[in-house]
Amino acid sequence: MSKRVAIIGIGMTKFGELWDKRYRDLITEAGADAIKDAGIDGEDIEGLYIGSMSPGLFAGQEHIGALVADYSGLSGIPATRVEAACASGGLALREAYLTIKSGAIDIVVAGGVEKMTDVSTSSAMIALMGAGDQEWEAFKGVTFPSLYALMARRHMVEYGTTIEQISQVAVKSHHNASLNPDAQFPFKVTLEQVMNSAIIADPLRLLHCSPITDGASAVVLASEEKAKELVDDPVWINGSSSATDTIALHDRKSLSRMDSTIIAGKKAYKEAKIKPRDIDFAEVHDCFSIAEILAIEGLNFCKLGDGGKITENGETEIDGRIPINPSGGLKGKGHPVGATGIAQAVEAALQLRGKAGKRQVKDAEIALIHNLGGSGATTVIHILKRN
Amino acid sequence: MSKRVAIIGIGMTKFGELWDKRYRDLITEAGADAIKDAGIDGEDIEGLYIGSMSPGLFAGQEHIGALVADYSGLSGIPATRVEAACASGGLALREAYLTIKSGAIDIVVAGGVEKMTDVSTSSAMIALMGAGDQEWEAFKGVTFPSLYALMARRHMVEYGTTIEQISQVAVKSHHNASLNPDAQFPFKVTLEQVMNSAIIADPLRLLHCSPITDGASAVVLASEEKAKELVDDPVWINGSSSATDTIALHDRKSLSRMDSTIIAGKKAYKEAKIKPRDIDFAEVHDCFSIAEILAIEGLNFCKLGDGGKITENGETEIDGRIPINPSGGLKGKGHPVGATGIAQAVEAALQLRGKAGKRQVKDAEIALIHNLGGSGATTVIHILKRN
Numbered sequence: 001m002s003k004r005v006a007i008i009g010i011g012m013t014k015f016g017e018l019w020d021k022r023y024r025d026l027i028t029e030a031g032a033d034a035i036k037d038a039g040i041d042g043e044d045i046e047g048l049y050i051g052s053m054s055p056g057l058f059a060g061q062e063h064i065g066a067l068v069a070d071y072s073g074l075s076g077i078p079a080t081r082v083e084a085a086c087a088s089g090g091l092a093l094r095e096a097y098l099t100i101k102s103g104a105i106d107i108v109v110a111g112g113v114e115k116m117t118d119v120s121t122s123s124a125m126i127a128l129m130g131a132g133d134q135e136w137e138a139f140k141g142v143t144f145p146s147l148y149a150l151m152a153r154r155h156m157v158e159y160g161t162t163i164e165q166i167s168q169v170a171v172k173s174h175h176n177a178s179l180n181p182d183a184q185f186p187f188k189v190t191l192e193q194v195m196n197s198a199i200i201a202d203p204l205r206l207l208h209c210s211p212i213t214d215g216a217s218a219v220v221l222a223s224e225e226k227a228k229e230l231v232d233d234p235v236w237i238n239g240s241s242s243a244t245d246t247i248a249l250h251d252r253k254s255l256s257r258m259d260s261t262i263i264a265g266k267k268a269y270k271e272a273k274i275k276p277r278d279i280d281f282a283e284v285h286d287c288f289s290i291a292e293i294l295a296i297e298g299l300n301f302c303k304l305g306d307g308g309k310i311t312e313n314g315e316t317e318i319d320g321r322i323p324i325n326p327s328g329g330l331k332g333k334g335h336p337v338g339a340t341g342i343a344q345a346v347e348a349a350l351q352l353r354g355k356a357g358k359r360q361v362k363d364a365e366i367a368l369i370h371n372l373g374g375s376g377a378t379t380v381i382h383i384l385k386r387n
Numbered sequence: 388m389s390k391r392v393a394i395i396g397i398g399m400t401k402f403g404e405l406w407d408k409r410y411r412d413l414i415t416e417a418g419a420d421a422i423k424d425a426g427i428d429g430e431d432i433e434g435l436y437i438g439s440m441s442p443g444l445f446a447g448q449e450h451i452g453a454l455v456a457d458y459s460g461l462s463g464i465p466a467t468r469v470e471a472a473c474a475s476g477g478l479a480l481r482e483a484y485l486t487i488k489s490g491a492i493d494i495v496v497a498g499g500v501e502k503m504t505d506v507s508t509s510s511a512m513i514a515l516m517g518a519g520d521q522e523w524e525a526f527k528g529v530t531f532p533s534l535y536a537l538m539a540r541r542h543m544v545e546y547g548t549t550i551e552q553i554s555q556v557a558v559k560s561h562h563n564a565s566l567n568p569d570a571q572f573p574f575k576v577t578l579e580q581v582m583n584s585a586i587i588a589d590p591l592r593l594l595h596c597s598p599i600t601d602g603a604s605a606v607v608l609a610s611e612e613k614a615k616e617l618v619d620d621p622v623w624i625n626g627s628s629s630a631t632d633t634i635a636l637h638d639r640k641s642l643s644r645m646d647s648t649i650i651a652g653k654k655a656y657k658e659a660k661i662k663p664r665d666i667d668f669a670e671v672h673d674c675f676s677i678a679e680i681l682a683i684e685g686l687n688f689c690k691l692g693d694g695g696k697i698t699e700n701g702e703t704e705i706d707g708r709i710p711i712n713p714s715g716g717l718k719g720k721g722h723p724v725g726a727t728g729i730a731q732a733v734e735a736a737l738q739l740r741g742k743a744g745k746r747q748v749k750d751a752e753i754a755l756i757h758n759l760g761g762s763g764a765t766t767v768i769h770i771l772k773r774n
Contacts, residue, residue: 062441063761066632130443
C-alpha cells in the first residue's frame with residue numbers, strides 16, 4: 001500500500017428542493033463540475049463509483065453506475081453503485097480510493113446523489129427506514145428521529161448532556177450554513193428558535209433534524225503520479241476506513257456512544273499516522289444534532305460525554321479549537337443521503353485549498369470527514385491533507 | 388498489480404421459490420457455507436461485499452452491507468453493498484478482488500442475494516425495470532422480455548438466426564440443470580416444448596425467459612499468501628473486467644451485438660494473458676436465450692452471428708467444444724438477480740476443483756464467467772484458473 005491517492009477535482013450542485021432537475025441531471029452536473037475543476041476531459045476518466053441510497057424507491061431507477069456513465073457521455077468505462085444507506089457517498093469514495101490503490105486504474109470519479117423530493121414525505125420516510133432494520137424497527141413503526149431520540153435521551157441520562165447543548169449544535173450548523181451559498185438553509189437560527197421548534201420525537205425537535213434534500217456531489221480521484229502531473233493543489237487521502245455495528249439499535253452494546261465510529265476512527269488515525277489533536281477541522285454526520293455529539297466523542301476530539309460541553313463552549317465553531325461542520329453540516333447544508341459523504345469531501349478539499357470564502361477555517365492543513373449509515377451501523381472515515 | 392487473488396471457499400443456497408426463508412437468512416446461509424468450505428472461522432473475515440439489485444423494492448430493506456455483517460455475526464468489519472442491476476453479484480466479486488489487490492485486507496467474502504417472490508409478479512416486473520431506463524423505457528411500458536425480443540428479432544434479420552437455434556439454448560440449459568440438484572428447474576425440456584410455450588414478447592416464449600427466483604451465493608476470496616497458507620485447491624482469479632454501454636437500448640450502436648461484453652472480454656483476456664480458445668468452459672448470462680447467443684459471440688467463442696449455429700451444432704454442450712452454462716444457466720438454475728454473478732463463480736470453482744458431479748466438464752482448467760446488467764449496459768467478466 002505505497003501508492004498515494006489524491007482528490008484533484010470537486011463539484012457539487014446546490015442542495016435543496018430542486019424540482020426542475022432529475023436524478024440524472026443532478027449527478028451529471030456535479031460530475032461535470034468536478035471534471036472541469038480538475039482541468040481534465042471526460043475521456044481521461046477510467047472508472048466511476050456512485051453512492052446512492054435508494055433510487056429504486058425515490059426514482060424507480062436502479063443500475064445507477066451505467067445510467068450515470070451513459071448520461072455523462074462515459075459509456076464503456078467500469079461503473080459501480082455503492083450503497084450503505086446514508087453512508088453510501090463515503091463508501092463510494094472509499095471504493096474509488098481502493099480501486100486506485102489496487103493499481104487497476106489511475107483516474108476515477110466518485111459521486112453521490114439522491115433525489116428525495118419527487119415522492120411524498122411519508123414515502124420518503126419509508127424509504128429512509130430501509131437504513132434501519134426492516135423487521136425489528138421499521139415494521140414496528142420506528143422512524144429515524146425516534147431512534148436518535150433514544151440515543152439523545154440515553155446520553156442526557158448518562159452524561160448530564162442538556163437539551164441546550166444539543167440545540168447549540170443546530171445553532172452552530174445554521175450559522176455556518178449562512179456562510180455557504182450552496183446550503184439548503186443558508187440562514188441563522190437562535191437557541192430559542194431551536195428549543196421552541198415542533199417536537200418530532202422527544203427530546204428531538206424539528207430544528208435538531210436534518211432535512212429531505214435533492215442534490216449531488218462528485219470528486220475526481222487520481223493516483224499519486226497522475227495527481228502530480230495534472231494539478232498543483234492535490235488534496236491527499238492519508239487515511240480511509242470503514243466499520244459496521246448491528247443494524248438495529250436494540251442490539252448495540254451502548255446507546256450513548258457510536259462504536260462503528262470509534263473503530264473506524266482508530267483505524268483511520270493509524271493509517272494516516274496522526275492523532276485526533278492533529279485534525280484541523282472535521283465534517284461529521286449530524287443527521288440529528290445528537291449524532292454530531294456522538295461523532296465528535298467517537299472521533300476522540302473530546303472525552304466520551306463531553307461533546308455537548310465542548311459545543312456549548314464554542315470549541316466546535318469555525319474559529320474554535322476543533323471546528324466541526326464549517327459547511328453547515330447535514331442540518332444546514334442539507335442531506336441528500338447518497339450525496340452527503342462526497343459533499344463532505346468537497347467541503348474538506350475546498351477548505352484545504354483555502355478557497356472556502358467566509359467560512360474558511362484558518363490554516364487548515366488536515367481534515368477528517370465522517371459519514372454515517374442508518375443509526376450508526378456503518379461509519380466511513382477519510383483523513384485528507386493539503387499538498 | 389502483482390499480488391494474485393484466489394477463491395478459497397464457496398457456498399450457495401438452493402435456488403427457487405423459498406418462501407420459508409427471509410432475505411437475511413438466504414445470504415447468511417450461503418456465507419456460512421462458503422466460510423466453512425474454506426475451512427476458516429468468521430473471525431478471519433476482514434471485509435464483506437454484497438451484490439443485491441433491489442432489496443429496497445423487494446424487501447423494504449437497504450443498508451445491506453451492515454445488515455449482512457450483523458446477521459453473520461461479523462459486525463465491526465467493513466461491509467459494502469454493490470449494485471449494477473443483474474450484474475450486482477459479478478461486480479461485488481470484482482470490488483472484493485480489487486480490495487485485496489489494493490493491499491487493504493487479505494480475506495474477504497463476496498456474496499450475492501435476492502429475495503424476489505415475496506412481492507407480486509407485477510411488482511417484481513416493476514422492480515426489474517429499474518435495470519433499464521426508467522424515463523425512456525419503463526415509463527413507456529417496455530419490459531425486459533420486450534427489450535430482448537427486439538435484440539432477438541434483429542439478430543434473426545441480420546444473421547439468419549432461427550427460432551430453433553434460440554430455443555436450443557433453453558433445451559441445453561434445462562438439460563444441464565437436470566444434473567444440478569440446486570437448480571430451480573432440474574428437468575429437461577424438448578425443442579418442441581420450448582417452441583410451443585406461451586408467447587411472452589414475440590419471438591421470445593416462456594421457455595426462452597429466465598425465472599423469478601430466491602437465492603444467495605457467496606465466495607471467500609484471499610490474497611495469494613493467505614490462499615496458499617489456508618487451502619490446497621485455490622481457484623485463481625487471473626482476469627477481472629467490467630464495462631458499460633448506454634442504459635437504454637435505442638441508444639446502442641447495434642442491437643445485434645453486446646458491446647459492453649466485447650469491451651470487457653478483450654480486457655479480461657488481456658489481463659489473463661490468454662485467448663478465447665484457451666477457455667475450457669464458461670458460465671454466461673442467459674437471462675433470455677438470445678442473451679446467451681449474444682454473450683458467446685461477444686466473448687469471441689465464435690464469429691458474430693454464429694452463436695445460434697454453434698449452439699445447434701452442440702458445440703456449447705457439456706462435452707462440446709466450448710461448454711456454456713454447465714450449471715443450467717439462469718434459465719435452468721434460476722436467476723435471483725443479485726446472486727447470479729456470484730453463483731457463476733461458485734459453479735466455476737466447483738468445476739475447476741473437479742467436483743461438479745454429473746455435470747463435470749472434463750479436464751477443466753480455465754473458466755470464464757460473464758454477468759450482465761439490464762439489457763447489457765453493464766458487463767462484468769472474470770477468468771478463473773485451477774491451481
